[in-house]
Amino acid sequence: MSQPPSIFHWQEIQWDDPMSSLPPDKRPPRELVEKARRGGARRKKIVCGEGGFYMNRSSLGPGFRVPPHKHDHDELIVVLGGGCAFDDGLGELGPGDSIVIRAETRYGFRCGDEGMEFLTIRTGEAKVELEEG
Helix, strand or coil: CCCCCCCCCHHHCCCCCHHHHCCHHHCCCHHHHHHHHHCCCEEEEEEECHHHCEEEEEEECCCCEEEEEEECCCEEEEEEEEEEEEHHHCCEECCCCEEEECCCCCEEEEEEEEEEEEEEEECCCCCEEECCC
16 A cells, blocks of 8 residues: 655744754754854755655855755755855856755855755755865
8 A cells, every 4th residue: 555645834844953853973063053053044854754855945044155065965956046156166056946966075155145045855864074175
């Protein structure tokens, strides 16, 4: 017997605290979380393994800087509003744009003047590792 579809209403899901909602081995560095909070960054964990998917909705303010880092899972980022410019000349994203970033790929970006609202979709709960440089 197949399982019924899972429906998620993002407006009904609370903004996340990654230091308490993730297992210890998947938590981002504390300094990154604290910097993000001070800058007004927020995240909701919308899908948490249902059907093998994980999806976050994130909101970052104007000019917010995501430092160079990498994850242990591939990810699909879909921009809902605003946009960003990636480090190392990787390119820019605006509303409706998307990018697939492979596991273990180092990247960072800076949000534009409107900030950025986006979805991150993965097939696993990814660990974040800050990179130097």
